Amino acid sequence: MAHFSVEKPAQFCAETNTVLLVADADNYESDLRAAVDLCVAGNVHLTVLLMMLAAPVPLGDYAAMSVAWIEVRDGDTGRLGKAVMSARATLETLGVSFEIHGSYPEEAWVEDDVGERARYADLTLVGTSLLANRRLRSHVVEGALFNSARPVLLSGNRQSVTLSPKKILLAWNSTIEASRALREALEMMKSADIVNIVLIDPKATQAANGEEPGSDVATYLSRHGIKVTVDRLPSSGREVSEVLVQHAIDTAADLIVMGAYGHSRVRERVFGGVTKAMLNAPVVPVLMIH
Numbered sequence: 553m554a555h556f557s558v559e560k561p562a563q564f565c566a567e568t569n570t571v572l573l574v575a576d577a578d579n580y581e582s583d584l585r586a587a588v589d590l591c592v593a594g595n596v597h598l599t600v601l602l603m604m605l606a607a608p609v610p611l612g613d614y615a616a617m618s619v620a621w622i623e624v625r626d627g628d629t630g631r632l633g634k635a636v637m638s639a640r641a642t643l644e645t646l647g648v649s650f651e652i653h654g655s656y657p658e659e660a661w662v663e664d665d666v667g668e669r670a671r672y673a674d675l676t677l678v679g680t681s682l683l684a685n686r687r688l689r690s691h692v693v694e695g696a697l698f699n700s701a702r703p704v705l706l707s708g709n710r711q712s713v714t715l716s717p718k719k720i721l722l723a724w725n726s727t728i729e730a731s732r733a734l735r736e737a738l739e740m741m742k743s744a745d746i747v748n749i750v751l752i753d754p755k756a757t758q759a760a761n762g763e764e765p766g767s768d769v770a771t772y773l774s775r776h777g778i779k780v781t782v783d784r785l786p787s788s789g790r791e792v793s794e795v796l797v798q799h800a801i802d803t804a805a806d807l808i809v810m811g812a813y814g815h816s817r818v819r820e821r822v823f824g825g826v827t828k829a830m831l832n833a834p835v836v837p838v839l840m841i842h
Contacts, residue, residue, distance in 0.1 A: 569594065569596040569597070569674040569675075569715070570596060570597045570598075570599060570672065570673045570674050571587065571590065571591055571596055571597070571598055571599070571673060571674065571675060571676075571677055572599045572600075572601060572669060572670055572672075572673035572675070572676045572677065572696075573587040573598060573599070573600050573601065573676075573677045573679070574601045574603060574666055574676060574677070574678060574682075574692045574696070575600070575601070575602055575603070575679060575681060575682065576602075576603065576604070576681060576682055576684070576685050576688060577602040577603060577604045577631065577632045577635040577636075577654060578604065578631070578635070579681045579682075579684055579685070580602055580635065580639060580681060581681075582679065582680070582681055583677075583679030583680070583681045583682070583707070584600065584639055584642065584643075586679055586707060586712060586713065587600070587677055587679070588643070588646050588648050589712065590677070590712075590713055590714065590715060591648050591649075591650075592646070592647065592648050593714070593715070593716070594715040594716065596649075596674075596715070597649045597650070597651075598643075598648050598649065598650045598651075599650070599651050599652075599653075599669070599672075599673055600639060600643070600650065600651070600652040600653070601652075601653050601654075601655060601666070601669055602632065602635050602636055602639060602652070602653070602654045602655070603654075603655050603656075603657070603662070603665075603666075603688060603692070604628055604631070604632050604654075604655075604656050605656075605657070605658075605659050605662070605687065605688055606625065606628070606656050606657060606658045606659070607621060607624045607625050607628060608658075608659070609621070625656075628656060629656055632654045632656055633654065635654065636652055636653070636654040639652055640652050653669070659687070659691065662688065662691035662692065662695060663691050663692075663694055663695030663698070663699055664695065664699060665695070666691070666692050666695030666696050666699070666700075667695040667696060667698065667699020667700045668699070668700075670695070670696040670699070670700035670702050671699075671700045671701070671702065673702060674702065674703075675702055675703045675704065675705050675736075675839070676692075676696040676700070676702060676703070676704045676705065677704075677705050677707070677713065678692060678693055678696075678704060678705070678706050678707065679707045680707045680708075680709060680834075689831075690831075693706075693831055697812050697813065697840065697841070697842040698813075698842055702841070703733070703736045703737075703839055703840060703841040704812070704839070704840045704841070705837065705838070705839050705840075706830070706831070706834040706837060706838040706839075706840065707834065707837055708834050708835050708836045708837040708838070709834065709835050711806070711836065711837065712837075713807075713837045714806060714807070714837075715740070716740070716743055717740060717744055717805075717806035717807040717837075718744055718745045718746075718806055719744065719745060719746055719748070719803065719804055719805045719806050719807075720737065720740065720741055720744045720746070720747045720748065720805065720806065720807050720808075720809055721747075721748045721750055721796070721799065721800045721803065721805040721807070721808045721809070721836075722734060722737075722741075722747055722748065722749045722750065722769075722809045722810075723750055723752075723796055723808060723809065723810035723811075723826075724749050724750065724751050724766060724769055725751065725752075725754075725811075726769075727811055728811070729810075729811025729812060729813065729841070729842055730810065730811040731811070732811060732841045732842070733809050733810055733811045733812075733839065733840065733841045734769070734773075734809065736809075736839070736841050737807075737809045737839055738776065740807070740809075740839075741773065741776070741778050741809075742776060742777060742778055744778070744779075745779065746779050746780070746781060747773060747778055747779065747780045747781075748780075748781050748782075748783060748799075748803055748805065749766050749769055749770055749773075749780055749781065749782045749783070750782075750783050750785060750796065750799055751765050751766050751782070751783070751784045751785070752785050752786075752787050752792045752795050752796070753785075753786060753787050753792075754766065754784050765784055766782040766784060767782070770782050783799065785799060791826075791829060792826045792829075793826045793829035793830050794829075796808060796810075796826070796830075797830075797835050797836060800835075800836040801835065801836065805836055806836075806837070807836070807837050807838070807839055808830075808836050808837070808838045808839070809838075809839045810826070810830070810838065810839070810840055811840070811841065811842070812827045812840040812841060812842045813827050813842050827840070
C-alpha cells in the first residue's frame, strides 16, 4: 500500500470539528472545492484522502514479476503523487486548515484504510465525483460506516452540502441505526429551523413505533428545544427511498438523516434496500450512520 502525505499545521480551536473528504485521485476537483466551502463556512479542519485502487496482481506463472504490471503500478503511484501535490497547492490558496494524504491500497484493504482514518474525523464526506467509480465508492462508504463508528455525509446531485442545514428530514423507523443517526445529528437539529420526522407505512405497535408512530421521537426532540413535524407517508407501491427523496424535494429539505444497513450488507446487496438506493443516487445530501 503506497501512501503520500502533506500537512499544513492546523490553526483552529480544539472544539472545532474535523471533516474527512475521500475522493478519487483521478477525479477530485469538484469534491475538493465543495469540501473547502463546507469547512470554511463552518470553520472546521479538512482532512483529504485521495485514493486509487492498486492494479491487481496478474495471474499465471511468473505473473507477479510482469514488467507491464510494475509499469502500471509505477504510473499509478506517480499520478497519485502529482494529484496530492496539486490538491495541496490548491488548498494552500483557499484559507482552510487542512492535511492531505494519498493512498494506493489493494481493493481488499480499502475499507480498513478508510475506516482507520475516519475514526479521527467527526464525519466522512463522500462527494458526487466518486459516483463515476462505483467499486471504490462502495468500499469507501462501507469502510467509513462499518469501521469507524462515525457518520458519512453523502453529497447530493441537486444542492451543496452544509454543516448548518435549516430544514432536516429524519427518516425514522424506530431501529437502533435510526436512533444512532438521530444522536449524531442532534447538534445540527438544534440549530435547524425545523426537523421533519418521516415514517413510511408505519405500524402502530407497542414494540416498535408505539400507539402513535413518531410521537415518542418527536417528544424526545422537543425536549431538546427542537421544532419538529411528523409525517406518516404511505409508500403506495413505491420504494421507500423514492418516497423519502421525493418528500425531501417537496419540503425543500437541506439534509436527510437516516440509519444505514438495517439489514446485513449481503442482504442489501442481493435484494436491494433503502441504504443501497440512497447510496446509488443521492439527490439531496444524506447523513448516514450504521
